[in-house]
Amino acid sequence: MMQKEKVPKILIGTPTCYLYEYCLKEFAVSVKQLTYPDYDILLADNSPDESYLKKLKALGLSAIKTPHHPKARDRIVAARNALRQHALSHEYDYFLSLEQDVLPPKDLIEKLLSHKQKIVSGLYYNLNNQYEFPQLKPGTIQLPLAYKLFSKQEESKPAKEQLLRRLTKEEVGEKKRLLLRMSGLGCLLIHKEALKKIEFGYYPDSLASDDRCFSDKALEHKFPIVLDTSAICKHLFQKRPFDWSTIEK
Secondary structure, three states: OOOOOOOOOEEEEEEEOHHHHHHHHHHHHHHHOOOOOOEEEEEEEOOOOOHHHHHHHHOOOOEEEOOOOOOHHHHHHHHHHHHHHHHHHOOOOEEEEEOOOEEOOOOHHHHHHOOOOOEEEEEOEEEOOOOOOOOOOOOOOEEEOEEEEOOHHHHHOOHHHOOEEEOOHHHHHHOOEEEEOEEOOOEEEEEHHHHHHOOOOOOOOOOOOHHHHHHHHHHHOOOOEEEEEEEEOEEOHHHOOOOHHHOOO
């Protein structure tokens, strides 16, 4: 009998909490329909108690409980690092960071792997917020969760100090593959080599989320971040029943 060709082993890791119950069933259906032959799913629940954890497991989703810290960024980073450690200790080849409100296309993993890069993002959109566009009313425009340098002059600055801007819809429509300075962590495939060197974190002296810190570390370790604009995910931000701006970061 001919031996099957070995494919990379992938862990899909998702930090979550009870606030995301609104999209739980859609997420469960979406990840179970992926066509890639060798992947596992693990959710890290940082809710205050274990009631949401039970709901995850009732849907047949593997899940672990992670700490419920007072601040949201601490909760999320602790969950991501628990998933990171699981991926490394169980010798997965890649970790696919996937938010629970991001629904991937069935062939997402195949698309991302085709680039043969250490860090590859799928394409998804989010609304503008009060930090990136203080002159605009929050929630008025949709832009990709993908960033480039504000200008070439930013290259001379330390990674943390560089000014970035979101790509436009027109920019992500021009090519299938783009080099990014920063990506969101909502749909990001990370090879074990990068995962070993980059622990998730955030800057306490900044309002930026953990995706900025991760992207800065990727730059420092010389791991390019590639965006596959054909790997289009559905982001359920419009259904979200809470406002992130009111949650303590």
